[in-house]
Amino acid sequence: xxxxxxxxxxxxxxxxxxxxxxxxxxxxxxxxxxxxxxxxxxxxxxxxxxxxxxx
Amino acid sequence: xxxxxxxxxxxxxxxxxxxxxxxxxxxxxxxxxxxxxxxxxxxxxxxxxxxxxxxxxxxxxxxxxxxxxxxxxxxxxxxxxxxxxxxxxxxxxxxxxxxxxxxxxxxxxxxxxxxxxxxxxxxxxxxxxxxxxxxxxxxxxxxxxxxxxxxxxxxxxxxxxxxxxxxxxxxxxxxxxxxxxxxxxxxxxxxxxxxxxxxxxxxxxxxxxxxxxxxxxxxxxxxxxxxxxxxxxxxxxxxxxxxxxxxxxxxxxxxxxxxxxxxxxxxxxxxxxxxxxxxxxxxxxxxxxxxxxxxxxxxxxxxxxxxxxxxxxxxxxxxxxxxxxxxxxxxxxxxxxxxxxxxxxxxxxxxxxxxxxxxxxxxxxxxxxxxxxxxxxxxxxxxxxxxxxxxxxxxxxxxxxxxxxxxxxxxxxxxxxxxxxxxxxxxxxxxxxxxxxxxxxxxxxxxxxxxxxxxxxxxxxxxxxxxxxxxxxxxxxxxxxxxxxxxxxxxxxxxxxxxxxxxxxxxxxxxxxxxxxxxxxxxxxxxxxxxxxxxxxxxxxxxxxxxxxxxxxxxxxxxxxxxxxxxxxxxxxxxxxxxxxxxxxxxxxxxxxxxxxxxxxxxxxxxxxxxxxxxxxxxxxxxxxxxxxxxxxx
Numbered sequence: 001x002x003x004x005x006x007x008x009x010x011x012x013x014x015x016x017x018x019x020x021x022x023x024x025x026x027x028x029x030x031x032x033x034x035x036x037x038x039x040x041x042x043x044x045x046x047x048x049x050x051x052x053x054x055x
Numbered sequence: 056x057x058x059x060x061x062x063x064x065x066x067x068x069x070x071x072x073x074x075x076x077x078x079x080x081x082x083x084x085x086x087x088x089x090x091x092x093x094x095x096x097x098x099x100x101x102x103x104x105x106x107x108x109x110x111x112x113x114x115x116x117x118x119x120x121x122x123x124x125x126x127x128x129x130x131x132x133x134x135x136x137x138x139x140x141x142x143x144x145x146x147x148x149x150x151x152x153x154x155x156x157x158x159x160x161x162x163x164x165x166x167x168x169x170x171x172x173x174x175x176x177x178x179x180x181x182x183x184x185x186x187x188x189x190x191x192x193x194x195x196x197x198x199x200x201x202x203x204x205x206x207x208x209x210x211x212x213x214x215x216x217x218x219x220x221x222x223x224x225x226x227x228x229x230x231x232x233x234x235x236x237x238x239x240x241x242x243x244x245x246x247x248x249x250x251x252x253x254x255x256x257x258x259x260x261x262x263x264x265x266x267x268x269x270x271x272x273x274x275x276x277x278x279x280x281x282x283x284x285x286x287x288x289x290x291x292x293x294x295x296x297x298x299x300x301x302x303x304x305x306x307x308x309x310x311x312x313x314x315x316x317x318x319x320x321x322x323x324x325x326x327x328x329x330x331x332x333x334x335x336x337x338x339x340x341x342x343x344x345x346x347x348x349x350x351x352x353x354x355x356x357x358x359x360x361x362x363x364x365x366x367x368x369x370x371x372x373x374x375x376x377x378x379x380x381x382x383x384x385x386x387x388x389x390x391x392x393x394x395x396x397x398x399x400x401x402x403x404x405x406x407x408x409x410x411x412x413x414x415x416x417x418x419x420x421x422x423x424x425x426x427x428x429x430x431x432x433x434x435x436x437x438x439x440x441x442x443x444x445x446x447x448x449x450x451x452x453x454x455x456x457x458x459x460x461x462x463x464x465x466x467x468x469x470x471x472x473x474x475x476x477x478x479x480x481x482x483x484x485x486x487x488x489x490x491x492x493x494x495x496x497x498x499x500x501x502x503x504x505x506x507x508x509x510x511x512x513x514x515x516x517x518x519x520x521x522x523x524x525x526x527x528x529x530x531x532x533x534x535x536x537x538x539x540x541x542x543x544x545x546x547x548x549x550x551x552x553x554x555x556x557x558x559x560x561x562x563x564x565x566x567x568x569x570x571x572x573x574x575x576x577x578x579x580x581x582x583x584x585x586x587x588x589x590x591x592x593x594x595x596x597x598x599x600x601x602x603x604x605x606x607x608x609x610x611x612x613x614x615x616x617x618x619x620x621x622x623x624x625x626x627x628x629x630x631x632x633x634x635x636x637x638x639x640x641x642x643x644x645x646x647x648x649x650x651x652x653x654x655x656x657x658x659x660x661x662x663x664x665x666x667x668x669x670x671x672x673x674x675x676x677x678x679x680x681x682x683x684x685x686x687x688x689x
Contacts, residue, residue, distance in 0.1 A: 002606060004220055006550065010542045018535055030539070033228055034221040036184040040238050043228070047235065050528040050535075 003031045022049050056185055057608040059084045059638055060105070061146070062139035067131040068104070068124050068153070069097045070673055076664060078640065084141075087633060088640045088662040089652050093687035096666055096673070098642040100124065102195060102614050107160065108138040108149040110191040111176045111183075118158025125155040132156050142182055149176065185607070190218040193598055196613040201594035203576075205585065210575040212597070216547055219601050222540055229536035239529045244518035253519050260512040263498065267505045270483055274502065277480040284473045288466055295462040298455040305449045312442045312449075319435045319442075326435075330428035338421055345421045352415030355408065365405055369396035548573040551600050558596035562627045563589060570597075587619035592628060599635035610638035617643065617651035625650030633658070645687050656683070 003011070011030055015023050029046050032038040061079045065071035078088045092098060104124075107113035124134055134153035139146065148165040150172075162176040169177055178186065192200060193215055203211035217223045228234045247253055299309045338345035373392040377383050384392070400408070450459050482494055486503040490496075498508035552573050559568055568589060569580040577597065579585065585593070595616075602609060611632070617625045629651050632639055643652055655661045656679065663682035666675050676682070 004543075004547075004606075006546045007220065007222075007539070007543045010546060011539050014535055014539050014542060018531075020535065030225065034224050036221070036224050037180070038228075040234075043234060043238050044242070047239070047525065047529045047532050050531050052524070052527055052531065 003027055003034065007034075020049075020051055025049070056182060056606070057141075057143050058610060059141045060138060060610050060612070060640060061141060062137070063101065063105070064135075064137040064139075065097075065101075066135040067126055067129070068134045068136055069100050069126060070095070070668060071097055072126060072673065074666070074673055074675065076666075076675070078638075078662060080662075084638055085662045086638065086660040087655055087658065088638075088664065089655060089682070090640065090642050090662075090664045090666065091645060091648070091652070091682055091685060092642065092666040093668070094644060096668060098614050101642065102197075102612065104136045104151060105138060105612060106188075106191050106195045106197075107151060108136070108140075108176075109186045109195065110188045111162075111186065112188055113151055113160040113162060113176075116160055121153055121158040121160055122155055124153055142178055145179075147178060148172075149178075184221070184224075187218070189214055189223075193218060193601070194609045194611055196598070196611060196616075198591075198614060201590045204594055204597060205577050205579065205590060207576060212573055212577045213544070213575045215598070215601060216544065216551065216573075219605050219607075220543070220547060222543060225536060225540050229533040229540070235529050235533055239525060242525065243522050245515055245522050247515070247519045247522070253516070253523070256512060256515055256519065260509065260516065263505060263509045263512060266499055267502070267509060270502050270505055274480065274483050277476055277483070280476050281473060281480070284469050284476065288469045288473070291462050291466045291469065295459055295466070298458050298462070299450070299453065301455055302453040305453055308449060309446065312446050316439050316442045319439050323432055323435050323439075326428050326432050330424065330432070333422050333424055333428065336419070336422075338418055339424060342421070348415060348418065352412065352418075355412045355415070366396045366399045366401040369393070369399060547604075550604065551597070554600040554604070555593075555597045558600060558631070559593060562592045562596055562631050563624065564627065565623070568593065588621055588624045591616065591619060592624060595628060595632065595635070599631075603635065608637055610640060611636040612640040612642075614642045615644060615647060616641055617647040620651070622650035626654060629654035645685055648683070653683075 007030070008027060011027055012023055015026055020026070026046065026049075029038065029042055032042060061077075061084060063076040063078070065074045067073075076088075076090065078085055090098075107116065125131060126134075132155055134155065136151040136153070138149045140149065141147070145167065147167070150163040150165070152161045152163060154161070161174070163172055163174060164177045165172045166177055166179065168179060177183075200211055200215075203209045204215070214223075217226070226233075247256065296309075296313065300306050333339050338348050369392050372378065373384065373389045373396070375384055378388070382388075450456060450463070453459065481490070482496060482500060483502055485491060485496075485501065491501060491504060494500075496504060498504040552570055555577075556569055559570070566589065568585065570577050570593070571580045572578050577593065598611075602611075616632075617628065620628060625647075633655075641652075652663075655663075662677065663679045664675065664677050665682050665685045666673060667685065667687070668674075676685075
């Protein structure tokens, strides 16, 4: 995991504000994005994991 | 990532026909390498080529630029530039092959992990994402960057932070028409994108369901009509037979003809059923097909497929200690038996072939459908028509003639009405495509078409709903990622601002220079402008802060860093730079020794290299004494 501590804190804070689940999976996803090593399926998984009921 | 530059090698590039600059000693990288060379020898060229070695952009360089690297007044067709690096302690050699004739550059990489020298630039999957142009120019320092960082309409400062933390990759995901939008557009099941479009489909579905109810009511009504007509016909036929029975002269003849016709109709029904059954056997339909099928049966009968020759037999045999002939079966024999077992059928296949053989053997003799059924049905139909004509003759002679005529007319009318109603019912209910096309039926005319139309609309609505959910989720994900990006940038900028200002204070002790905020560029406190030297100092402070906070350990390569600086600032920069980077490679002219390079003379871990031109030759001297005393002709 190479996500910078500052960025990781922001991810956690933002997901908590939006009451979104799967924070660790989200951080892993961002890690892959920042390394440009993600797949389309990973993006689709993240889209599907979004909870629309919680704001 | 830890990156060191160990050696630079030139062959037929500008003034450098054959030159190697070593930046290590006994496998250890020198902390500082000061390379002194007069202008025009190749400092800028070296910076450019080092960048190409790392950013994978060399193959996109314009042909006229590639050709400009050719040694002047020479016939060389090719040049070569090599950079020996270690990445995370793995030695790799990057080679640029310059083709002066065609104006392009090719890469070759010697990456031990990839098994030696290979075409292309391949420094490993873990490193590749980091080494991009906008990132490489931060540490293979592009002097123009110093000015850009402070320009109001320039985004270099923000881009540098984005590049170092790779937040530009994050932006590429969530921005409009970015990765998320592209993936979503590929996954959309329906072409309906608006609420109004969805409502239109729902209205169509409502109308179609109403129409289906209407068609079902019509069908029910028509079936009732047919039932009613059948009852009326039955009653009329009974009444007509009753009238016929009232005339004693013809009663026996009537009964004979009517019962004969009833019997004939039953026989026709029975023959028709047998005909249909016989037609299900394909060999009855064509002599050619029948003959071929029997021929196949004969051929298959000649095949011998004993169970002991099945593939399974040989597989079992290969596992045995010895063969059926008594000889031992070793590993070699086992492999041969298994290989040859593929030439035999498996038990499954043998079973299927035996079933086919049995079916063909049990085929009945071919039946002549024409002779056996069709002609007989025709004959019996002719007899019925003849008997009906006889009944009709009797009807004309009987005493109840008028009543019978009236009932016969009624029966004919009912028969016609039944035909019309049955035809109408067929239009509503047929599921035969050819009939639907013949009568040009649409979903509003036919129950099956209407049901298919409804199923299509329902599926479209289901897909649209799925699409809407996916679109809403992607929109929300984009919003979250955008917020993560902007908040991360703000947080990083705040930290970088504090540390950069601390460093500026150390470098520019006598100047009150302070960065008030980092927007797209570095915004200074109440200042109209700064000198070139101050710009460079701010840039070094900013970049060193960036790298000190990043997980990367990178070299800092810079061209003529002290030229625009006054002596005092030179000393500050010379003192500060070694603290900021693990490896520093500085290309200078002799005019930068005072105040800058001479600060390193007492430093142990330092290379002093002088490259000079003598006639047409380029000479290299690695001694400090020569370095100190070298005077270029400039």
